[in-house]
Amino acid sequence: MSDRRLLIVEDDAVLARTLARSFERRGYRVEMLDGPSGLADLAERLRPTHAIIDLRLGGASGLGCIKTLHELDEETRIVVLTGFASIATAVEAIKLGATNYLTKPANTDDIEAAFDKVKGDEEANITTRPTSIKTLEWEHIHQVLVETDFNISEAARRLGLHRRTLVRKLEKRHI
Numbered sequence: 643m644s645d646r647r648l649l650i651v652e653d654d655a656v657l658a659r660t661l662a663r664s665f666e667r668r669g670y671r672v673e674m675l676d677g678p679s680g681l682a683d684l685a686e687r688l689r690p691t692h693a694i695i696d697l698r699l700g701g702a703s704g705l706g707c708i709k710t711l712h713e714l715d716e717e718t719r720i721v722v723l724t725g726f727a728s729i730a731t732a733v734e735a736i737k738l739g740a741t742n743y744l745t746k747p748a749n750t751d752d753i754e755a756a757f758d759k760v761k762g763d764e765e766a767n768i769t770t771r772p773t774s775i776k777t778l779e780w781e782h783i784h785q786v787l788v789e790t791d792f793n794i795s796e797a798a799r800r801l802g803l804h805r806r807t808l809v810r811k812l813e814k815r816h817i
Contacts, residue, residue: 649690650674651681651707652723653699661694664750678707685714692757695740697724697731703792705734712739719757723748726812728784783811 648670652658655676662672673688675681677699693711695704704722711718719741724731727745735743742756783801790796798808 646670646692647688647690648672649685649688649693649711651676651678651699651704652694652696653677654696661750661753668750668754678702678704678710681707681710682714685711689715690718693718693720694753695720695722697722697735698726698792701792705731705738705788708735708738708740721753721756723753726784728781730781730785730788734788779811783808 646669648662648665650658650661650665650672652661652674653676658674658676662674665672670692671688673684673690675684690711693707695707695711697704699707704724708720708722711720716739718739720739722732722735722740722743723746724743725746727743732743742759744752744756748756783797786797786800787794790800794808794812795805798805801808803811
């Protein structure tokens with residue numbers, strides 16, 4: 643049995659299979675799930691040393707998966723992958739025990755480097771560029787989504803938006 647055991651929790655089957663094959667070639671033993679259902683049992687059996695968790699798993703949040711894995715073993719290196727990045731969800735993921743947080747698309751090299759980067763970098767570049775209005779709006783929306791456990795209807799109510807308007811905003815690619 644490989645000493646590097648990877649658990650992938652990703653609802654995009656094509657991406658999950660691609661990541662699994664790539665990490666298997668690098669010597670990882672890989673197991674996959676398409677959502678949080680069955681996570682505790684599989685994690686108990688596999689005892690993953692590494693995990694890749696998608697932030698949005700259909701209607702569920704990947705944040706609960708981070709908490710479950712971190713409670714099982716604090717040493718598990720967890721990388722969160724998301725196409726819906728925001729400061730709010732990044733902070734919550736790290737608080738719950740994620741090692742790192744990456745936006746999609748991320749390749750195997752990026753993910754493996756994120757596994758190894760467990761300490762902060764005090765030499766990190768600090769930018770002075772002001773945050774745009776669109777970015778502030780995006781981050782506020784995601785903060786409310788985190789507070790409502792990704793309940794779209796409740797988040798729309800709290801934001802004073804129609805539900806369909808919020809869904810349209812979420813479907814737009816954030817640059």
